[in-house]
Amino acid sequence: MAEIQVGPLDSMLRYDGTYGPYGGAFIPPVLEPQLKKLGEFFDEEVRKDDFKSEFVKILKQYVGRPSPLYFAKNLSDYVGSRIYLKREDLNHTGSHKINNCIGQILLAKRMGAKEIIAETGAGQHGVATATAAAIIGIPCKVFMGAIDVERQALNVRRMKLLGAEVISTDLGSKTLKDAVDAALGYYIEHPDSFYLLGSQVGPNPYPRIVGYFQSVIGNEARQQILEEEGRLPDHIFAAVGGGSNAIGLFSGFLEDESVKIHGGEGGGEGSLPNTAATLSFGKPTVFQGTMSYCLVDDAGNPIPSKSIAAGLDYPGISPHHAYLKDTHRADYFPITDKEAVDAYKLLSKLEGITPAIESSHAVALAIKLLKGKGELAVVNLSGRGDKDVERDM
Numbered sequence: 001m002a003e004i005q006v007g008p009l010d011s012m013l014r015y016d017g018t019y020g021p022y023g024g025a026f027i028p029p030v031l032e033p034q035l036k037k038l039g040e041f042f043d044e045e046v047r048k049d050d051f052k053s054e055f056v057k058i059l060k061q062y063v064g065r066p067s068p069l070y071f072a073k074n075l076s077d078y079v080g081s082r083i084y085l086k087r088e089d090l091n092h093t094g095s096h097k098i099n100n101c102i103g104q105i106l107l108a109k110r111m112g113a114k115e116i117i118a119e120t121g122a123g124q125h126g127v128a129t130a131t132a133a134a135i136i137g138i139p140c141k142v143f144m145g146a147i148d149v150e151r152q153a154l155n156v157r158r159m160k161l162l163g164a165e166v167i168s169t170d171l172g173s174k175t176l177k178d179a180v181d182a183a184l185g186y187y188i189e190h191p192d193s194f195y196l197l198g199s200q201v202g203p204n205p206y207p208r209i210v211g212y213f214q215s216v217i218g219n220e221a222r223q224q225i226l227e228e229e230g231r232l233p234d235h236i237f238a239a240v241g242g243g244s245n246a247i248g249l250f251s252g253f254l255e256d257e258s259v260k261i262h263g264g265e266g267g268g269e270g271s272l273p274n275t276a277a278t279l280s281f282g283k284p285t286v287f288q289g290t291m292s293y294c295l296v297d298d299a300g301n302p303i304p305s306k307s308i309a310a311g312l313d314y315p316g317i318s319p320h321h322a323y324l325k326d327t328h329r330a331d332y333f334p335i336t337d338k339e340a341v342d343a344y345k346l347l348s349k350l351e352g353i354t355p356a357i358e359s360s361h362a363v364a365l366a367i368k369l370l371k372g373k374g375e376l377a378v379v380n381l382s383g384r385g386d387k388d389v390e391r392d393m
């Protein structure tokens with residue numbers, strides 16, 4: 001069985017938080033001491049054997065890792081390539097998000113945090129955070145735009161059931177961006193709280209923290225494909241929203257030059273402004289604390305994104321992916337809403353696996369690029385699609 005491993009630390013982490021010209025921390029001075037303390041604490045703590053063993057134990061006994069690597073024979077026959085699915089959909093709470101939440105909650109506990117705060121749009125990160133807070137026993141506040149509170153009633157109930165307090169904000173457009181502002185305001189006023197960030201975005205040190213905890217995905221997948229096939233894959237695929245599940249898989253293969261790396265973005269309707277494909281259509285811009293690509297208008301101001309997948313519907317992107325794109329180590333393609341829905345239905349029928357609509361973007365991209373090639377690939381199935389079944393797609 002594959003070993004659950006994070007890291008390797010030193011080759012993965014950019015201690016100054018920069019990825020070429022990207023990354024860094026563009027934050028109000030009042031936040032500087034908190035983030036500096038968090039970065040230093042993280043760098044020290046994750047080296048400790050007792051931290052690693054506690055993290056790995058929870059991933060194993062509670063999350064259910066290692067997640068299987070499944071040979072999708074029917075899909076493979078359909079596409080004409082050998083395709084394996086990395087089953088993050090089988091994790092407790094239904095996606096890869098829990099890996100990062102467990103890692104950060106352990107940091108919070110060891111830092112003596114009095115309270116966990118998080119923001120959420122569709123509620124998936126909120127649920128994963130409330131779950132992690134429940135097992136460690138730290139009070140948790142989840143900030144959410146008032147419109148999202150209404151749209152995502154089921155996840156709101158779930159968070160409350162898990163013991164979290166859901167704080168609805170009436171600021172601005174009453175959605176995710178406004179929830180971020182509300183949570184940041186609270187964080188500035190309560191320095192003994194811990195801001196648990198859900199994707200590989202935001203200022204240093206978050207991108208390196210999230211990338212590190214999600215690296216379990218790629219480390220396992222690399223061992224598993226070697227066990228099954230005796231060789232590395234020709235291609236790997238992941239859906240890209242903020243970039244956390246993708247960096248989790250990619251980090252296991254970045255040094256393997258023969259492995260081609262591909263990310264499927266939330267293409268929406270296929271072009272600006274109705275898209276969330278940040279790397280495909282955005283420009284380098286400072287947005288929400290970091291320098292990376294961002295969707296902008298003609299004047300260079302960030303614009304709202306649009307995607308059928310709530311988890312991909314974000315105008316920013318991880319600075320690490322910006323760097324991988326510019327250096328051509330990975331390539332990124334927009335997948336339209338329609339292509340994603342087709343892949344969602346196809347995988348359900350062919351394999352009896354209903355992927356999250358987010359993950360369906362990775363499946364759709366794999367089908368496109370692998371058709372008739374006879375090559376070997378791993379596709380990250382970042383989450384399960386139960387949450388999407390109710391929608392008419």
Ligand SMILES: *Cc1c(COP(=O)(O)O)cnc(C)c1O
Binds near residue numbers: 241356384
């Ligand atoms: C949140 C989410 C994503 C997108 O977030 P990343 O940080 O880009 O991974 C993708 N898939 C699922 C299932 C999600 O819940």
